[in-house]
Amino acid sequence: MIITISGAPGTGTTTLARGLAASLGLRWVNSGDLFRRIASEKNISVKEMNRLAEKGPEIDYQIDDAQKALAREGSGVFEGRLSGHLLPADLKVLLKADLRARAERIARRESKLPEDAMQETRAREESEARRYKKYYNIDINDLSVYDLVVDTGRFNEAGTFSIVLAAARARQ
Numbered sequence: 001m002i003i004t005i006s007g008a009p010g011t012g013t014t015t016l017a018r019g020l021a022a023s024l025g026l027r028w029v030n031s032g033d034l035f036r037r038i039a040s041e042k043n044i045s046v047k048e049m050n051r052l053a054e055k056g057p058e059i060d061y062q063i064d065d066a067q068k069a070l071a072r073e074g075s076g077v078f079e080g081r082l083s084g085h086l087l088p089a090d091l092k093v094l095l096k097a098d099l100r101a102r103a104e105r106i107a108r109r110e111s112k113l114p115e116d117a118m119q120e121t122r123a124r125e126e127s128e129a130r131r132y133k134k135y136y137n138i139d140i141n142d143l144s145v146y147d148l149v150v151d152t153g154r155f156n157e158a159g160t161f162s163i164v165l166a167a168a169r170a171r172q
Contacts, residue, residue, distance in 0.1 A: 001026065001075050003168055004083035007095030009121055010102025012152045012160060016095065017079035019161055024077070024168060029070050031080030034063045054127065057135040081128065084145050085138050091171045093164055094146040097153035 001024070005017040014030065021028035038059070039049040053059040064086055067078060071087050084092040103118035110117065132138045143149055148167050152160050 001091070001168070001172060002071055002087065002089040003077045003091045003093065004087055004089045005077060005079045005093050005095065005164075006081055006084040006146070007152075008081070008097075008102060008125060010105040010117075011095035011097050012105075012157065013079050013095055015157060016093075016160060016164060017077045020164060020168065021077040023165060027076040029067060029076050029078045031063055031067055031078075031083065034066050035059075038062055038066075054131070057131075060131065060135055081140070082132065082136070082138065085136070091148065091168055092146045093167070094143060094149045095152050095160065096149060097151060101153045 003020065003024075003026070005013050005020070007013045014032075017028055017030065020026075035049060036046055039046050042049070044052075049059060063080075064082070067080060067083065068087065070076065071078060071089075078087055078089070083089075084094060099118060099122065100114075103121055104114050106112075106121060107114040107117040129140050132140050148164065150160050150163055155163065
């Protein structure tokens with residue numbers, strides 16, 4: 001079974017994907033980890049990798065290709081902003097929450113002010129939306145590719161997990 005978990009920063013994708021993979025006995029593939037691994041292989045920092053990614057599609061394509069190759073190998077929970085758009089899957093999940101709630105989560109996680117987290121998150125999302133449209137012709141706000149959309153601002157971690165686990169079990 002292949003499950004994709006997508007969502008903007010601060011929606012809880014990592015928490016959900018990690019827990020879901022453990023509960024279902026599936027491997028967890030995190031596109032952020034792939035990004036960091038490729039940066040390490042290139043002997044550059046993540047910040048430098050981000051700059052490279054903004055200059056052209058090669059970095060994004062490299063991560064996508066790595067994710068697609070892992071999906072061809074078999075089952076897993078694939079976490080990434082574009083995973084639901086790029087991978088064939090048995091269940092495609094999108095997590096969403098309003099910007100303020102996400103910024104507060106990020107601020108707590110990264111020990112920064114919520115206002116700073118909000119500005120950084122807004123800028124990152126605008127940059128990503130432009131890249132995804134330019135490189136893939138994907139409108140990140142198009143939710144039609146997803147089987148399930150969960151608002152993590154309305155459901156706590158346990159509630160979100162229960163909803164998605166039930167959906168995954170229904171698809172098995």
